[in-house]
Amino acid sequence: MVDFRYHVVSIVAVFLALALGLFLGSTTLQGAVFQNLQKHVTNAENHVSALESTVDQLNAQIDHDRAFARLVEPYAVTGRLSGQLVTIVSAPGASGDIRTQLIATLERAGATVTADVRLQSALMDPRQDAFLSGLADRVSIPEREVASGTGAERAVAQIADVLGIRPQTKPLSTSTIANVLATYTDGNLLTTTPVHGTDPRPGTLALVLTGPAPAKTADPQLVQAEESVLVDLAKDLDATSLGAVVVGPTPNPTGPTDLVSAVASSTGNGVSAVRGVDQNAGQVAAVFALVEQINGKYGSYGTNPGAKPLPTPSP
DSSP: OOOHHHHHHHHHHHHHHHHHHHHHHHHHHHHHHHHHHHHHHHHHHHHHHHHHHHHHHHHHHHHHHHHHHHHHHHHHHTTTTTTOEEEEEEOTTOOHHHHHHHHHHHHHTTOEEEEEEEEOHHHHOGGGHHHHHHHHHHOOOTTSOOOOSSHHHHHHHHHHHHHBOOTTSOOOOHHHHHHHHHHHHHTTSEEEOOBTTBOOOOBSEEEEEOOSOOOTTSOHHHHHHHHHHHHHHHHHHHHHSSOEEEEEOOOOTTSSOOHHHHHHHHHOTTOEEEEOTTSHHHHHHHHHHHHHHHTTOOOEEESSTTSBSSOOOOO
């Protein structure tokens, strides 16, 4: 017969064994889990270190490539635009630094920059259409077809008439050019800056420099209006000169569509587009795109994915 004391001792022993088993089991499990987690952390740290090393190598390669492009640019562009006259028209918000770099690159290519025209936001504002129509009515360009359409369309057509010229076209008088530009300057629609101290005159080629992509909070109506005006201007300059190229800075891959993309997709045949002109490689591509325009060809070039780096060079 088992007495009560034995039962108590037996029950206590069972519980002690159970507690000891749980303790030993949990201790062993914790150790295994900890070791497994520590292994994953170590692997992640090694992976991050490897990625950081790769990023450093890629950044160093980018710096090297940009330095190479900067040094090779004069050799790539020298003489390619000899004898050509180039008009630069900048959209609102376009970078002054990029414009200065483009002018220097064009001059290294042998071109003469004949006009530096900077469009103002009012020219892009659809609420100014009646005002633009009134100004267009006041402008008279001899031996040029009278433009039709909205006020903005008529205005940019007249601006293109005095900023572009083809070899076989009879040149406009300096007074007519000055009058047209003064009319739109007085209307706060554009400004002109003398290049090397000379007044604006037509170019055989044209560059349209856009600004950065519009902000996500920008009014879609105003963005569309600006795109429309730049499309019309690019087409008109392409018609009044040997060719036009729309250029802009490197777009943000995760940002909204840049204006070069919008203009290039809307202009159709004739007008070339170059992105990445904030870099030397893009500036070289802009020169090659102008050369291609002289030869009656066009395309989309630059540093963005999906575009050719630059046209095939002409001999």
